[in-house]
Amino acid sequence: xxxxxxxxxxxxxxxxxxxxxxxxxxxxxxxxxxxxxxxxxxxxxxxxxxxxxxxxxxxxxxxxxxxxxxxxxxxxxxxxxxxxxxxxxxxxxxxxxxxxxxxxxxxxxxxxxxxxxxxxxxxxx
Numbered sequence: 001x002x003x004x005x006x007x008x009x010x011x012x013x014x015x016x017x018x019x020x021x022x023x024x025x026x027x028x029x030x031x032x033x034x035x036x037x038x039x040x041x042x043x044x045x046x047x048x049x050x051x052x053x054x055x056x057x058x059x060x061x062x063x064x065x066x067x068x069x070x071x072x073x074x075x076x077x078x079x080x081x082x083x084x085x086x087x088x089x090x091x092x093x094x095x096x097x098x099x100x101x102x103x104x105x106x107x108x109x110x111x112x113x114x115x116x117x118x119x120x121x122x123x124x125x
Contacts, residue, residue, distance in 0.1 A: 002080065003027045006117065010034035018075075022058050028080035031117035032073040035062060049091035050101060054078075061089060065098025072101055072117040081105055090116075 005027045009018075011034070022030065050063045057077050064071035076086070090102040102116035 002029075002111075004029040004031070004115065006031040006033070008033045008119075018060065018073075019056055022056055022075055028077045029115050030058075030075040031115070032075060033117060033119040035064075035071050035073050049097065050089055052089075059083060059086070061101065061103060063091060063098055063101035071098035072119050074101060074103055074115055074117050076103070076105075076115070081107075 005025060007021065007025060007030060009021065009032055018032075018035070021032075050061055052059065052061050054060070055075070057079065058075040059078055059081070060073055060075045062071060062073035085105045085107055086103055087106050088104040090104070091097065092100050099120070100116065100118040102114055104112070104114050106112045
């Protein structure tokens with residue numbers, strides 16, 4: 001059974017580390033938005049659309065906003081989604097960078113999924 005959830009890191013006023021959030025949520029795939037504090041304020045380099053890193057039991061793929069440190073991320077549990085199942089990482093054009101990201105994964109069972117995360121700011125933002 002494959003499990004997935006979505007979570008806005010800014011939804012609760014208490015700021016937690018990404019490692020803490022992943023341990024508490026414990027799904028196979030976690031779509032994250034508002035990752036400012038959770039990602040440790042990682043700045044995006046020119047021409048780099050996304051970052052990947054291993055964190056505990058997860059592969060984390062993050063798409064930071066170009067001029068800020070906020071953004072979105074997908075955390076994929078390595079036990080459920082091995083690195084060789086990740087076929088492609090999709091990024092948006094620069095003007096929308098940090099708002100969405102997606103990953104295509106294909107399992108040996110022939111299951112082929114597009115996992116995505118999306119942040120839509122309030123209309124006043």
